[in-house]
């Protein structure tokens with residue numbers, strides 16, 4: 001598809017990065033990523049999220065261990081990331097909680113996912129790589145960050161300068177995922 005769209009270029013640029021250099025991440029770039037996340041939409045404008053930015057080496061090691069331990073040999077690359085962000089779901093406001101209960105939809109998870117993608121897109125704009133991680137030991141993360149009740153770590157994010165070129169994109173073709181006017 002030929003486009004002339006800055007946003008599509010950015011969406012194309014964001015990929016999951018799984019190897020980082022040890023260059024530090026500029027604080028102002030991180031702050032813009034967090035601002036992008038803050039601007040995300042959420043059900044009933046509940047904004048049920050909190051971002052814990054972890055650049056302290058000891059805390060980072062504890063979180064990386066929570067994401068890469070266990071029986072499956074995955075997520076070891078987390079140890080190479082100079083910054084991790086724990087994305088927490090916090091208590092939604094009463095309207096969003098009621099709506100989620102009536103509609104049986106996990107609005108807070110959607111909200112957190114959208115905000116996290118805002119963060120990742122801004123990171124791509126800054127020339128930073130990210131990878132969302134849903135696979136980690138939640139209990140270990142809770143303990144490492146001393147999280148209070150009413151918060152839940154839904155995602156960990158790795159952030160840093162990519163050490164390797166982006167892998168090729170694997171996506172279903174548009175025809176497979178789109179239909180017009182009726183489901184086909």
Ligand SMILES: Cc1cc2nc3c(=O)[nH]c(=O)nc-3n(C[C@H](O)[C@H](O)[C@H](O)COP(=O)(O)O)c2cc1C
Pocket residue numbers: 014015016017075131132133134135136
């Ligand atoms: C909710 C969620 C959880 C994910 N968890 C992991 C993970 O634990 N480990 C990992 O390496 N990648 C994880 N990913 C990254 C996906 O594997 C990746 O987005 C997908 O393969 C598409 O590749 P791309 O991000 O490079 O476009 C996760 C992505 C999402 C959205």
